[in-house]
Amino acid sequence: DNIDFGRISAQAAKQVIIQKVREAERSKITAKYESLVGEVISGQVKRINRDFLLLEIEEDLNAQIPRDQIIPGEIFKLNDRVRAVIKEIVTTPRGPQIILSRTDERLVVQLFTQEVPEISEGTIEIKAIARDPGYRSKIAVKTYDGRIDPVGACVGMRGSRVQAVSNEIGNERIDIFIHSDNPAEFVVNCLAPIKIFSILVDERTSTLILEVEEENQAQIIGKNGQNLRLMTHMIGWSFQVLNKEQFKEYQDSTLVEKYDNLASRLGLSDKEKELIVSSEIDSLEKLVDSSAEKTKEIFTTDKRLTEVMDKANELLLQDAFNADFNDPTMEDDLVNLNGITNDILSALSANNIKKLDELAEMSVGELMDMSEKVTEKEASALIMEARKPWFN
Template sequence: MKPSPTKKRCHAKKIFEALESALATATKKKYEQEIDVRVEIDRKSGDFDTFRRWLIVEEVTMPTKEITLEAARFEDESLNVGDYVEDQIESVTFDRITTQTAKQVIVQKVREAERAMVVDQFRDQEGEIVTGVVKKVNRDNISLEIKSEGMAGNAEAVILREDMLPRENFRPGDRIRGVLYAVRPEARGAQLFVTRSKPEMLIELFRIEVPEIGEEVIEIKAAARDPGSRAKIAVKTNDKRIDPVGACVGMRGARVQAVSTELGGERIDIVLWDDNPAQFVINAMAPADVASIVVDEDKHTMDIAVEAGNLAQAIGRNGQNVRLASQLSGWELNVMTVDDLQAKHQAEAHAAIEIFTKYLDIDEEFADRSGRRRFLHARGTGLCANERTAGN
């Protein structure tokens, strides 16, 4: 019996193991009782021997497959619990049913071996950009063929609809790039998942276009995207002589433009990282100018004040600018005008004063001073953007 040809070449060891498993399964079907069988194929001649075996246990629960240690040691005193006792039995002859059973097991084992090879090969590439050729376009996903060095054919990957950019259309034969973000060993279904919409795609493209990132002179700290529309990426330098923002922009904007083109014209804001969360948020709100900012560390929120004329720009279309700044920083951001922020703080301070006078029965003037101090302490550290900029 010869194994059916497959599109992908498995290791000879895997093929022999599949054959042995298939022959063992076919042999078991010849017996009415449930037995354990092992088949051993001679790798050179192709001949095979069949063995019935019993597992050595302390207490037998399945007499057709188990044997006690005491009984096993009658034949071999070196045996221990967990070892096997084997007797050679007659090997199966290949009638129609035996051949069909063996073929089914072989196909299954070869498929399992192929999937295991895919996982082994691509696991180290997880998080990296891969290039594939579109094989099939479905309503919910795209199938890609990715070159596989260790196999005769190509590996198949999937880009789900949510991992594509809006308005992206591909046809069979198109070459596309994406980040391999998941390698799954499940027995069924897709194994390799590629994305073009996640922040990792933006990060990896900059890693390709900006050599200083690969050299670890510049570090990408965070990224946020509204795929196909706009993105923000935060960078810092480990060498004070190098401007990280300028390096990522490139000569005449060449580097950032290359990334933007790959992402369908996505506008990209390159933001300077700062260890001070408030200053980082001010940077992330660009191109809007922040007048002042108040941090509430307990609630992990920041109130951002801008001049009335800058409010629309600070919020962005459909809240895009502040939403991306929030994702980039990890803080909840509330944008308002300078007057609205002042009014909000006055209202909160007044509420604190009322609590002092109502529940603590203290003098109103003292409550006013104590309440305002308590309010300011609870609000955390406020940073005036204009003062911070002037002080640099």
């Protein structure tokens, strides 16, 4: 039998069918954009409110740019055409929603890829990028063709290429330099033409200590630390920017720590410590390689000399063992922690510290008690590194 639908029921059924068809079409189109995440698209502004811009990117298909993904200071009007990178596709009660961004680093990468043929062809590669949206971007580039100047190619004739990208992102300043896998060389390239007199590389705390002219300190640090933040983001190392006087003080304090640590490990008296300082013996290796004549001057009796040299060789063997340390029961996040060494891992393992959170909960004094080779500064840096996930 035919079912007799009333006018209202028929109208409701029609609306449901139309809605379902539109949702299916929208889902199909959205699925297409899932494969385009990270790519640049353009759209027309259809609505502006306090929380987001609504862009029409296809007929009957909209995407949102949340307020926090708009470059500071940008103002848009209805019907403006806007370019942005597809940041993600999120699921909402109304179905999938395309989220765009103008602050994402990938926007700058894609704009340069479109503007510089050598990048799209793969001759030049953007190896690292950091961005303070609306203010400054730093880009490290590398070429696999020795005939090409990668920086010049990205800048373009009279700055045409870099200016085109800058115009698109609110006249953001863009610094381009040659990439290097060596952290010290990377920083020198990044800060050119500022002269860097010396760089100390502290691999245990992943810190680069720069010696510069006093008048250049503020320029290197940047407004509100902008330059250092961008460089840290690019290579994952922290920085200290010191003038000549501060740099010498740092070197002296670091050397004092080395002598203190050596004396502590060997159990030296104050007099013996003074003599190794004057003899510039700041490591176990230098001590065991020193001449018999020099060591006899430091350790006045044969018994004491034998005792200290045996201890030094024992510590060297222990250090060599620790260098090959491996504990499969340790959490990967702890083993791969930035700045940690096998010596410290061995000490932690011996004290049943196997997880990153367990290290994060320790005090500086506790870590120094476990590992005689770690200094107060290194212990503090490691614990703070372990606590970083707490703040993310």
